[in-house]
Amino acid sequence: MEKKLFKKRHLRMSCFFLLLIISCSSREIEPSFTFKENEQGIELLENGQYVFFYQKKPKLLNGQYVCCNYLHPLYSLNGDTLTEESPADHPHHRGIFWAWHQMSVNGKSLGDGWIMENIAQEVTNIRTTVDQSAKLNINAVWRSSLLGDKPFLSEQTTITVHQFQNGIRKIDFAISLTALVPGVEIGGSDDEKGYGGFCARIKHPGDLAFVSENKMVTPQLIQIEAGPWMDFSGSFGSEGETSGIAILCHPETPNYPEPWILRSKRSMQNVVFPGRNPVAIPIDRPVILYYLLIIHNGNASSIDLKKLQSEYEKMEVSNQNGN
Numbered sequence: 001m002e003k004k005l006f007k008k009r010h011l012r013m014s015c016f017f018l019l020l021i022i023s024c025s026s027r028e029i030e031p032s033f034t035f036k037e038n039e040q041g042i043e044l045l046e047n048g049q050y051v052f053f054y055q056k057k058p059k060l061l062n063g064q065y066v067c068c069n070y071l072h073p074l075y076s077l078n079g080d081t082l083t084e085e086s087p088a089d090h091p092h093h094r095g096i097f098w099a100w101h102q103m104s105v106n107g108k109s110l111g112d113g114w115i116m117e118n119i120a121q122e123v124t125n126i127r128t129t130v131d132q133s134a135k136l137n138i139n140a141v142w143r144s145s146l147l148g149d150k151p152f153l154s155e156q157t158t159i160t161v162h163q164f165q166n167g168i169r170k171i172d173f174a175i176s177l178t179a180l181v182p183g184v185e186i187g188g189s190d191d192e193k194g195y196g197g198f199c200a201r202i203k204h205p206g207d208l209a210f211v212s213e214n215k216m217v218t219p220q221l222i223q224i225e226a227g228p229w230m231d232f233s234g235s236f237g238s239e240g241e242t243s244g245i246a247i248l249c250h251p252e253t254p255n256y257p258e259p260w261i262l263r264s265k266r267s268m269q270n271v272v273f274p275g276r277n278p279v280a281i282p283i284d285r286p287v288i289l290y291y292l293l294i295i296h297n298g299n300a301s302s303i304d305l306k307k308l309q310s311e312y313e314k315m316e317v318s319n320q321n322g323n
Helices: 002-029 305-314
Strands: 035-036 042-047 049-055 059-061 066-067 071-076 096-099 103-104 110-113 119-130 134-145 150-162 168-179 184-187 196-203 209-212 229-234 243-248 269-274 287-297
Touching: 035 119, 035 134, 049 134, 049 150, 049 168, 059 184, 134 184, 134 229, 150 184, 196 243, 229 269, 229 305, 243 269, 243 305, 287 305
Parallel strands: none
Antiparallel strands: 035 042, 042 049, 049 071, 059 066, 071 096, 096 196, 103 110, 103 184, 119 134, 134 150, 150 168, 168 287, 196 269, 209 229, 229 243, 243 287
């Protein structure tokens, strides 16, 4: 009788611990990300902490510039806002964005996509997925009033946010551009700066530091050849607390390693593509730009950016764009 009772108790305890293990395991694999959508766009949270807001709906900036398809706010690991939208000095700047001054068809200008003059974007579809990462798959078209608002450029962008790990947050960008009509070209500003492409309008604390290849970099008026990554660190939030954002470039981006336009004031930081001279965007194959943001606490020396760049360069990105 005692043996039977012991076996029953043992069986019950075994079942209890098995259920406990299953319960714990299920909690461990539960997605940590949450997308929240409203009429303006989509917000992403990880474990209840804000990551970014994606602006889907066209928004009037400073009563003049109609912009969409960008990230703002982008948050630090401490919850501080890293980016700026429509600052007084350049009201068309907008968080994390990608845009070009020169947009043309067969040599004829279609307008200025940097300030959205005669140019408009329409986000035609968004898909969100959550597993061990969070993905925002964006389909958009670029139109020109000088073409009767006919779309001339198709954009498929995938933003992949990896789970917070080892003290950092990684955000991958794959920006795929395909012409919808023959003869499309895009280019940066038509001057020695040639700025255009992937941009970060970040806040500018008084102690903002620029570091690349583990060396301090001094911003210049024109382009700087400074290597495949750049870190921007400073007191973005509470006084005495340093945090940062690094931009890494992947070798499969066409003009790798890309030059940089850096600003120690009016903080628009730009990975230059393609520069002053426009490049053709084909109809039959996309031009794809790959970048990685690293959000971290501390300054550039707090994390091993050289190692992170090496890991990123080895990463297979050809299938990253999931549209």
